[in-house]
Amino acid sequence: MEKPNNHQTGGALGTxxxxxxxxxxxxxxRVITDMAIYRRELEQLWARSWLLLGHDxxxxxxxxxxxxYMGDDAVIVTRDRDDQIQVMLNACTHRGMAVCRAEMGxxxxxxxxxxxxxxxxxxxxxxxxxxxxxxxxNLLSRQELGLKKxxxxxxxxxxxxxxxxxxxxxxxxxxxxxxxxRLMYDRSGNGLEVLGPPQRWLIDGNWKLAAEQFxxxxxxxxxxxxxxxxxxxxxxxxxxxxxxxxxxxxxxxIAFPEGHSFRCAPMDFSPIFGKERAEKMTARxxxxxxxxxxxxxxxxxxxxxxxxxxxxxxxxxxxxxxGGLFPNVGTHNFLWPHPDGGILGAAYxxxxxxxxxxDRVEWWNWQLVEKDAPKELKDRIAETCIMAVGPTGMLxxxxxxxxxxxxxxxxxxxxGRGVTGVxxxxxxxxENRPGDWPPxxxxxxxxxxxxxxxxxxxxxxxxxxxxxxxxx
Amino acid sequence: MSDAQLFVNAPEVPLDSPDRIRATDPTYWQLHEFxxxxxxxxxxxxxxxxxxxxxxDVRYRMPVRVGVHRGxxxxxxxxxxxxxxTKKVLAMRIHRLVGTRNxxxxxxxxxxxxxxxxxRAYTSDKPEEFVVHSKLLLTRSRSDLGEVKLLSAHxxxxxxxxxxxxxxxxxxxxxxxxxxxxxxxxxxx
Numbered sequence: 001m002e003k004p005n006n007h008q009t010g011g012a013l014g015t016x017x018x019x020x021x022x023x024x025x026x027x028x029x030r031v032i033t034d035m036a037i038y039r040r041e042l043e044q045l046w047a048r049s050w051l052l053l054g055h056d057x058x059x060x061x062x063x064x065x066x067x068x069y070m071g072d073d074a075v076i077v078t079r080d081r082d083d084q085i086q087v088m089l090n091a092c093t094h095r096g097m098a099v100c101r102a103e104m105g106x107x108x109x110x111x112x113x114x115x116x117x118x119x120x121x122x123x124x125x126x127x128x129x130x131x132x133x134x135x136x137x138n139l140l141s142r143q144e145l146g147l148k149k150x151x152x153x154x155x156x157x158x159x160x161x162x163x164x165x166x167x168x169x170x171x172x173x174x175x176x177x178x179x180x181x182r183l184m185y186d187r188s189g190n191g192l193e194v195l196g197p198p199q200r201w202l203i204d205g206n207w208k209l210a211a212e213q214f215x216x217x218x219x220x221x222x223x224x225x226x227x228x229x230x231x232x233x234x235x236x237x238x239x240x241x242x243x244x245x246x247x248x249x250x251x252x253x254i255a256f257p258e259g260h261s262f263r264c265a266p267m268d269f270s271p272i273f274g275k276e277r278a279e280k281m282t283a284r285x286x287x288x289x290x291x292x293x294x295x296x297x298x299x300x301x302x303x304x305x306x307x308x309x310x311x312x313x314x315x316x317x318x319x320x321x322x323g324g325l326f327p328n329v330g331t332h333n334f335l336w337p338h339p340d341g342g343i344l345g346a347a348y349x350x351x352x353x354x355x356x357x358x359d360r361v362e363w364w365n366w367q368l369v370e371k372d373a374p375k376e377l378k379d380r381i382a383e384t385c386i387m388a389v390g391p392t393g394m395l396x397x398x399x400x401x402x403x404x405x406x407x408x409x410x411x412x413x414x415x416g417r418g419v420t421g422v423x424x425x426x427x428x429x430x431e432n433r434p435g436d437w438p439p440x441x442x443x444x445x446x447x448x449x450x451x452x453x454x455x456x457x458x459x460x461x462x463x464x465x466x467x468x469x470x471x472x
Numbered sequence: 473m474s475d476a477q478l479f480v481n482a483p484e485v486p487l488d489s490p491d492r493i494r495a496t497d498p499t500y501w502q503l504h505e506f507x508x509x510x511x512x513x514x515x516x517x518x519x520x521x522x523x524x525x526x527x528x529d530v531r532y533r534m535p536v537r538v539g540v541h542r543g544x545x546x547x548x549x550x551x552x553x554x555x556x557x558t559k560k561v562l563a564m565r566i567h568r569l570v571g572t573r574n575x576x577x578x579x580x581x582x583x584x585x586x587x588x589x590x591x592r593a594y595t596s597d598k599p600e601e602f603v604v605h606s607k608l609l610l611t612r613s614r615s616d617l618g619e620v621k622l623l624s625a626h627x628x629x630x631x632x633x634x635x636x637x638x639x640x641x642x643x644x645x646x647x648x649x650x651x652x653x654x655x656x657x658x659x660x661x
Binding site for chain 1: 549552577656
């Protein structure tokens with residue numbers, strides 16, 4: 001079958017339509033609504049990317065399993081008898097029934113409820129009833145009839161998988177983003193654990209509406225969409241984000257050719273310690289005085305043994321707070337106060353945006369805590385995380401408000417034409433990496449007010465994967 | 473198997489408990505009336521008035537749920553919630569909606585109806601407090617879409633007599649859904 005190229009996928013009208021206009025920094029709004037484009041994404045993008053499925057603390061013991069999604073495909077994630085994490089398609093090789101219908105649990109085998117084909121935790125076909133009737137027939141061997149396996153990669157406890165045997169290793173897929181990712185999720189010896197199963201909720205909008213904001217590290221929307229949070233003085237005040245200067249919106253966008261990006265925010269210790277003292281404080285002093293979100297001074301001491309001086313300086317002065325991994329992962333780690341006072345809380349965790357057709361996305365939210373954090377801190381984060389993020393979060397409830405309305409707009413014939421018909425990323429900074437940015441920290445660094453650089457990295461990568469062989 | 477550690481069960485349904493307050497008892501109807509009244513306030517978007525019906529030490533929780541096989545319990549998470557709020561957090565959420573100019577999520581407000589049924593009441597270890605179970609169906613209409621979004625749940629409340637009033641002292645909301653079919657949630661159940 002002839003592969004259409006990326007300039008013709010909107011071809012229902014028979015005219016070439018560039019989806020991503022690299023010269024003009026524009027995206028055709030049709031990528032939001034078109035079923036043909038969605039199908040192409042499943043083949044070209046989802047099937048070729050490393051995808052986040054969860055955290056290894058969700059299935060801590062041998063025999064634990066959970067159902068997760070890779071694009072439109074349901075997979076079973078297990079911890080097998082050898083303590084290895086396995087990912088396999090949740091589809092019986094016989095007639096295609098889902099062999100596992102519980103969302104989590106513990107098992108020795110998966111027995112297809114339809115005809116009883118029985119698979120091991122590693123996906124091998126163990127038996128078919130009735131043994132002496134050989135119901136698997138003679139065309140294929142039992143070895144060939146195991147559940148379809150995916151390649152698995154673990155990074156900072158995060159479980160990734162891909163069905164693409166030709167995809168580069170996970171480390172290569174993450175690229176230089178791994179350096180920043182470790183700052184967010186690899187701070188302590190014993191690592192992180194989830195507070196429980198993820199929140200899940202459905203939004204009547206295309207997955208990319210959510211993904212370009214998170215994966216692209218959009219900080220520009222904060223001053224309007226999340227203005228209520230500043231009106232309430234929760235993480236700054238309205239003066240910080242005034243339309244003329246917006247000093248609170250300054251920072252660094254870091255974008256990567258793999259499509260990932262992060263937003264680093266400046267830490268100012270002078271309100272706490274006074275300007276003179278703050279200027280003299282070392283990175284270690286700062287990190288002990290105000291531990292990064294979700295940490296304690298004891299855990300900070302562990303961080304000192306894991307990170308080098310450049311990493312510690314970055315953590316103290318310019319930590320990554322939000323961002324994401326291509327194609328559909330959101331990352332966040334920022335402080336969040338509790339109105340009852342007491343220890344500081346945090347919003348700490350991971351998002352994934354699971355496609356459910358061109359006009360629907362399922363949002364997943366995992367909350368993370370340091371395994372070795374004291375119970376009081378874990379309990380506090382179990383309160384503050386969902387004050388900020390998730391469907392009830394005072395930040396993200398407003399994010400969810402935009403996408404269904406954008407989806408409805410994109411369906412209109414008139415809205416699909418002319419100036420409105422393209423989604424715009426015209427406000428680019430480009431690379432202006434500060435002289436004191438750590439040499440070991442990669443990526444394209446854009447300093448200043450948050451503009452469109454991170455999101456454009458998402459669309460560049462999207463264009464590569466959706467194009468005709470480009471990006472390979 | 474220590475899977476009981478992972479999940480919490482839905483509340484039990486003790487039909488024959490000696491603590492049960494039967495429907496022939498006027499107290500039953502006072503508690504029932506309270507549930508109807510607070511639902512009416514929420515339906516009418518009278519959020520500050522609703523907040524006044526909560527005790528100062530109220531705890532308001534809605535755990536995440538997953539579907540698990542029989543024998544693994546009812547699949548309610550122990551420490552992962554949609555709501556896990558004290559009174560000050562509830563007040564903050566409500567203030568964001570009615571006291572700031574940018575609570576987009578509920579402006580324009582959703583049109584909601586709460587259908588409260590299946591009310592069962594019990595005395596508790598404290599003479600002034602009652603344990604009250606109810607079923608709730610929430611309907612939510614947003615903008616001019618024809619579709620109505622639904623949430624259904626079992627609620628387990630502690631209601632407290634305080635002066636001449638009744639206050640909500642604790643609410644645990646046990647959802648039927650794993651995946652919430654709403655793009656956000658700033659409504660109370």
